[in-house]
Amino acid sequence: RKEVEQDPGPFNVPEGATVAFNCTYSNSASQSFFWYRQDCRKEPKLLMSVYSSGNEDGRFTAQLNRASQYISLLIRDSKLSDSATYLCVVNLWGSQGNLIFGKGTKLSVKP
């Protein structure tokens, strides 16, 4: 089992749609969680951290379920500019601190 697995995508949605991405991680000792966004042929950038109680940033909502080792990202009212690859990222505290990146889920928002 891969350390961080994501929906393979691509997700093709119309503007205004709500879309959800899922991510599972294999190591129960994982302690911190993030979503990064990577535009085509660009570098990844932090979208948001994921907190145990769930957190929201505008149209974006992240959820964490430690029992199921599952992270999600919900995007409401999709914009054309949301088109990108979304990377689920997991960190193991107490280790050397590697951030483990998922392969990413590609989102394409169409007019």
Next chain:
Amino acid sequence: DTAVSQTPKYLVTQMGNDKSIKCEQNLGHDTMYWYKQDSKKFLKIMFSYNNKELIINETVPNRFSPKSPDKAHLNLHINSLELGDSAVYFCASSLLGTRLGGELFFGEGSRLTVL
């Protein structure tokens, strides 16, 4: 001003050659990294330095040698390039090490093609 800058952005070279990629950050961060993103898009850490000290050295062929002359610079030298080295190499930095959940700031990437 670019926070994390790496050069060159594109490298095309023959198998067997040696090449270097340079990285500089002006964010005042203590920790810098090299990541490799291959054709399958997996982003994997190669090395991490904290204030010039090597702290992460993943299973990378010893043809890859990082060098950090100071905490604002982390260079990557690759000897005897192979076809499988073709990838995008990203430099990154963080204020807190990723062990503490620090955000990574990436450079724009250096796209290496080995012919």
